[in-house]
Amino acid sequence: MVFDALNPFAAKNITNIGGTGASYKWGLGDPQDIKKLEPKLNLIKEFRTSELVAYSRLPLAMHAIVRVMDTIPTLRRMNRVLLYRF
Known part of the structure; x- marks a missing residue:
């Protein structure tokens, strides 16, 4: 199973997704926490x-932003594919 996940910081601070008014209700800090929901899942x-292929x-501006974000743990794991x- 593959999905993208926001960390709790991003889920709390990203609002009005794509102008739809939608918001995130939860974030996943540690990818191993998913085992609490389904113990049979292994990361x-x-x-x-x-x-990512599309990277x-x-x-180039996004490449620079990603490089800066990679230096800060909270931002590095803001959005990831698991x-x-x-």
């Missing part, structure tokens, strides 16, 4: 933004 990989197509196996 295989946590993908960093720079590891190379992002504007791969689990049952």
Whole structure:
């Protein structure tokens, strides 16, 4: 199973997603916490933004932002793609 997850900081501070009025209700700090919901799920990989296929197509300004965010733990894990196996 693959999905993207925000950390609690991002979930709390990102509002009005895409101008829809939608908001996040929760965030996932530690990817291992998902085992509390489903013990059979095992984390295989946590993908960093720079590891994603589409990263190379992002504007150079986004590359710079990602590099800066990678130096701050809370921001580095703000949004990530998680791969689990049952």
